[in-house]
Amino acid sequence: MRILDLRGTIIPFSLLEISNVCKQMQPGETFEVIGEDSGIIAELSRILPEPDFRLSKTDLPNPCDHGVRIRIYKSSLHQHST
DSSP: OEEEEOTTSOHHHHHHHHHHHHHHOOTTOEEEEEESSTHHHHHHHHHSOTTTEEEEEEOOSSTTSOSEEEEEEEOOOOOOOO
16 A cells, blocks of 8 residues: 655645545545644645545554544546536
8 A cells, every 4th residue: 555654845836746646546535644733634625526535544553653644535437427
């Protein structure tokens, strides 16, 4: 599973990198993002549409680490109706 550790990065650039990774993902794939704080979850919710992507927050393995880990799951190829 791919992990992007974006702690210490500038949010707009981080979101661009996450968006690019998500565009390349296949349905059923998962990757993790480690960010500075839980505010990144709201930002991710804005750029990753449901039901295409599901987000879940998990704890970092070491309680001394700062930040938040978000697992991103691509659930399907969403078909927009015209």
